[in-house]
Amino acid sequence: MADTNTRNDSIKGRNRKYISFERKRTIAGILFLIPTLILCGMFVVWPLITVIKYSFHSWNGLSATMDFVGLDNYKALPSTEGFFDMAKATTIYAFGTTTLIVIIGFIAALALDKKGRYRVNRGFMRALWFFPCLLSGAVVGIIWRIMYTYSNGVINTVLKSMDLTPVNWLETHGVTMIAIIVATVWSQVGMCIIIFMAGLQSIPGELYEAAAIDGANTGQRTRLITIPMMAPSITINVLTTSIMAFKMYELPFTISRGLPGYSTRLLTQRIYFYGFTAMDYGIGSALSVLLIVIITVISLIQLVILRKREDIY
Amino acid sequence: MVKKKAALTILSEVFLLLATAILWIPIYYFFIGAFKTRTDIVNFPLAIKPSMITLDNFVYTFTKMKFFSALKNTGIITVVALVAIVVFASMAGFAIARIDRKLFKFIYSALITLMVIPFIGTVIPLVVQSVEIKTYNTLLGGILIQVGWNLPFAVFLYTGFMRGIPKEMEESAYIDGCSMYRMYAQIFLPLLAPVTATCLIRCGIGIWNDYLVSKSILNDAVTPTLMVTIHSFFGERRTEYGYAFAGIIAASLPIVMTFVSFQKYFIKGLVAGAVKG
Amino acid sequence: MKRVLVSLLALLMIFSLVACAGTPTTPPDATKQPDTPDTPGNDTGGKEPVTIESWIVQTDWLDSWDVMKQRFEDEYSWIEVLNVGTGEVGIDFFTTRLASKDIPEIVQVDNRPLYYTAVDEGWLQDLSGREVAKHIPDAYKEAYTYNGVLFGITQGAAFSVLYLNMDILGQAGWTEPPTNWDEFIQCCKDIQEKTDAAPFTMAGDKTTTNWMPFEIIIANAVGEELGFGVYEEKFKNGSFDFTAWPEITEKLAEMAAYAMPGTASYTEDDVTAIMGDGSAAMCFAGNWTANNIVTAISEVTGSTDSVLAVVPPLNNAGKGQWTSVSPETAFGLSNEDDSEAKVEAREIFFDWVFEPENFAIIQNARGTVPVLTNMSEDLIKLPEPIAANLTNFNNTPYVLMGFNLWTTVFEDSANTGLRDVYSGNKDAATVVQGMTATLSESYVEAGD
Structure with a gap:
């Protein structure tokens, strides 16, 4: 009897000790989390809640009073000037940049990954391709705006010197959209390449060797090994690039100012217009909420796809 | 076979270098542009000659x-x-x-x-x-x-x-x-x-x-x-x-x-x- | 790897340290700490160094700002004036600063709803008691009075100008400038056919100039019929119908065909450069850029003789000519609760700016006509082509420029449409119809 008692006691004691150890760990963990929680809470979550609150009010940003208007701001959205053009432009821009960046990035990563004789130093090449990523959106916008200028921009000067008709890059519907997409792809493709290269390097070389022994040619190897093995990297790139495209503000705005018409006026530019130019915080905030919802939905869809793959998280 | 492969490699390398060159045109353009006057930037956007070089832009x-x-x-x-x-x-x-x-x-x-x-x-x-x-x-x-x-x-x-x-x-x-x-x-x-x-x-x-x-x-x-x-x-x-x-x-x-x-x-x-x- | 990280961090720190050491520490920004109690010494003449922000510089006289600042700081050594907001979209700049509850001490104001809100909320001072108010004609004071508050002192009278490079017109067979609509269009046609230059351009990026030819078309179409001030009244209550005068749409469509490609995205700087390159024959612009444009054209033609500035000839042959004018952007004074030293400094600076010999710096850099009654003739240096035609500019009947009339939403929408017309993307009829609709809608919204 005595024997068992002591044993029970010791188990209880150990449990108690374990529990207090776990509790200490949890408390320590919470302490570790506090700075992050405070900072994110104050500067991300709180403004987020506020913006949702504003979206149900009519406010000019100055007066002390703020009128509650319920869903009026949201109901007014479709009738705001150029709303559907804006939706179209944002979709085309996001879709266009994402597709181009991922495709070009993938091809470039494949090319940059190969090493061997007759090839230029890879580290150097990677650096060259990554370089535009170092420049800020505002700066890239200025450079491309100057290059696209009709009368004396470099692109038209080159076209004229080759006896081609100059293109009115900044004033032709459709063309201007292409112009801002090209500039965005130029500035963002480097990051995508890096992620792809990381993915490529994690593919075991034996797979290719085995395939080569089985007589698969380069095309087959790319199709049957590289692309399936790269699926997680592709998803990540599509996710990050599309979020980037929806968030992009200063680069397209510096180049085209949203012109011609409403054809390149993106959602972010509308938010800025209503918030800072027209001082209609209600509409501006409702548009912000719309943007947040769009991005969240896209990310959720893609996260679900990612989770299914399981090999990432 | 080996020769053909080498030729292919060189060809793909040339393509890659070409693409890289295109990617770098804007950087080249603004880099040399910083050392030229406006007239030279407009008239000879992609050329640079020692006679064009000026540091005025930086001074300004x-x-x-x-x-x-x-x-x-x-x-x-x-x-x-x-x-x-x-x-x-x-x-x-x-x-x-x-x-x-x-x-x-x-x-x-x-x-x-x-x-x-x-x-x-x-x-x-x-x-x-x-x-x-x-x-x-x-x-x-x-x-x-x-x-x-x-x-x-x-x-x-x-x-x-x-x-x-x-x-x-x-x-x-x-x-x-x-x-x-x-x-x-x-x-x-x-x-x-x-x-x-x-x-x-x-x-x-x-x-x-x-x-x-x-x-x-x-x-x-x-x-x-x-x-x-x-x-x-x-x-x-x-x-x-x-x-x-x-x-x-x-x-x-x-x-x-x-x-x-x-x-x-x-x-x-x-x-x-x-x-x- | 670890070593690299450490050196990376070290490098970044060195960068910032070098930067810190490389510049004298910026003056402690007294501007930004309203709660800092002011040091004594104010009473003994206010020699405590103080920094104020001034948002009056426009890109068209940026070069002269240094001269002005130097002159002021020589006189009042304890006041430093920072130039802010140049190169940004003005209205965006001001709204951000309003939202931050900290506006520059001296600001640019216009007759726009935003500035009325600022007056209502008590951000701008009533200037009627200031010395300069005595030297401003009543009409200009009225223009900047809202709810009984004189919230801005105008820089002068702004009017629309058509600048012509007579060398290019000469190549097209025109030795005299066109005097009415038909001649203007014929002239554009000749330039397009006979020369390499584009017929005309303007700063489409800036709403004021983008709207300018259109409002002059309207003025000539409706001015005689409606009489003075009626169009503005109808515009402001949202009942003006652009489509009621088919002439407006027709003329817009006709002239848009001759606009230089790129017009819709040009800034005033671009236009100056283009006139200086000789790649456009004429340009619509305000008199506020007269000096820059005249200098640019005369550089390419070799003399000011070949530059002309006329009232835009968009009138029908045989009918009276109308144009558009506006009191220019005015300067207002912040009413913000600031330290005593700062309040004193901002008032000193404001009064100083409007002293004739100081204000002449701005006027002469831009080539504008001042309205200060105490300004002596010898201080004013108008560009030759403007001076030659000054009587015409002063005597032509006018409508008010668009920015005095429109709401932000209308401004954005109408100018987006016009840009589309000038760049050939949309036909004039659709755009003009859209304007009428937007105008009545924005009135409903503003009325709410």
Whole structure:
């Protein structure tokens, strides 16, 4: 009897000790989390809640009073000037940049990954391709705006010197959209390449060797090994690039100012217009909420796809 | 066969080099443009001759653009914010990765969700808020916002990385009676170098190049930052392409220099982060 | 790896340290700490160094700002004036600063709803008691009075101008400038056919100049019929119907065909450069850029003789000519609760700016006509082509320029449409119809 008692006691004691150890760990963990929680809470979550609150009010940003208007701001959205053009432009821009960046990035990563004789130093090449990523959106916008200028921009000067008709890059519907997409792809493709290269390097070389022994040619190897093995990297790139495209503000705005018409006026530019130019915080905030919802939905869809793959998280 | 393969390789290399050259045309264009007068930029956009070279653009830019005070502000914001991000995110990542509790998992998912929030959507309340807490137009205000907005991604990086560190390590440390704090400082921190590099690079580029935060929170006369200064400088002198180019070079030089000198580690760090992220 | 990290960090720190050491520490921004109690010494003449922000510089006289600042700081050594907001979209700049509850001490104001809100909320001072108000004609004071508050002192009278490069017109067979609509269109046609230059351009990026030819078309179409001031009244209550005068749409469509490609995205700087390149023959612009444009054209033609500035000839042959004018952007004074030293400094600076010999710096850099009654003739240096035609500019009946009339939403929408017409993307009829609709809608919204 005595024997068992002591044993029970010791188990209880150990449990108690374990529990207090776990509790200490949890408390320590919470302490570790506090700075992050405070900072994110104050500067991300709180403004987020506020913006949702504003979206149900009519406010000019100055007066002390703020009128509650319920869903009026949201109901007014479709009738705001150029709303559907804006939706179209944002979709085309996001879709266009994402597709181009991922495709070009993938091809470039494949090319940059190969090493061997007759090839230029890879580290150097990677650096060259990554370089535009170092420049800020505002700066890239200025450079491309100057290059696209009709009368004396470099692109038209080159076209004229080759006896081609100059293109009115900044004033032709459709063309201007292409112009801002090209500039965005130029500035963002480097990051995508890096992620792809990381993915490529994690593919075991034996797979290719085995395939080569089985007589698969380069095309087959790319199709049957590289692309399936790269699926997680592709998803990540599509996710990050599309979020980037929806968030992009200063680069397209510096180049085209949203012109011609409403054809390149993106959602972010509308938010800025209503918030800072027209001082209609209600509409501006409702548009912000719309943007947040769009991005969240896209990310959720893609996260679900990612989770299914399981090999990432 | 071998010859054919070599020929193919060279051909693909030529294509790659060609593509790279096209990619670099804009950089080449603005780089040489910074050393030319407007007439030469317009008439001979892609050519440079010794007779064209002038440093006037740089002289003008440095005297007219508040370059040094902007550099100082951007430098301070970047360095302080990065230090804070690394310290806080590694702590948070450590807690999330090592404590197996529902609460922590929930916090983690919440933080991940914050990664996708677009900054521009919350500019308006942030301005109002920073006026209320008296950080409007102070470097501290800029730093706090940068830290807050970069933390979710940094925590994500650190958590992913720490989950990859084998559990046995800490178990043996616990048996030795090691506390959570000591374990973080002595065992984990030294292991974190690769992910810290990724974090510094990714967040560093973003903070250095930031335009929106500085434009809305910092007053461009008293606390100018590089990107806002260069942008309004371009607005003032829109047709003087040379000035804009010189300004761009000056504003990007520090980050480009860092990139060039640490190029190898830079990309390695990015790749390390990419595998996990 | 670790070493690299450490050196990376070290490098970043060195950067910022060098930057800190490399520049004298910026003056402690007294601007931004309203709660800092002011040091004594104010009473003894206010020699405590103080920094104020001034948002009056426009890109068209940026070069002269340095001269002005130097002159002021020589006189008042303890006041430093920072130039802010140049090169940004003005209205965006001001709204951000309003949202931050900290506006520059001296600001630019216009007759726009935003500034009325600022007056209502008590951000701008009533200037009627200031010395300068005595030297401003009543009409200009009225223009900047809202709810009984004189919230801005105008820089002068702005009017629309058509600048012509007579060398290019000469190549097209025109030795005299066109004097009415038919001649103007014929002239455009000749230039397009006979020369390499584009017929005309303007700064489409800036709403004021983008709207300018259109409002002059309207003025000539409706001015005689409606009489003075009626169009503005109808515009402001949202009942003006652009489609009621088919002439407006027709003329817009006709002239848009001759606009230089790129017009819709040009800034005033671009236009100056284009006139200086000789790639356009004529340009619509305000008199506020007279000096820059005249200098640019005369550089390419070799003399000011070949530059002409006329009232835009968009009138029908045989009918009276109308144009558009406006009191120019005015300067207002912040009413913000600031330290005593700062309040004193901002008032000193404001009064100083409007002293004739100081104000002449701005006037002469831009080539505008001042309205200050105490300004002596010898201080004013008008560009030759403007001076030659000054009587015409002063005597032509006018409508008010668009920015005095429109709401932000209308401004954005109408100018977006016009840009589309000038760049050939949309036909004039659709755009003009859209304007009528937007105008009545924005009135409903503003009325709410």
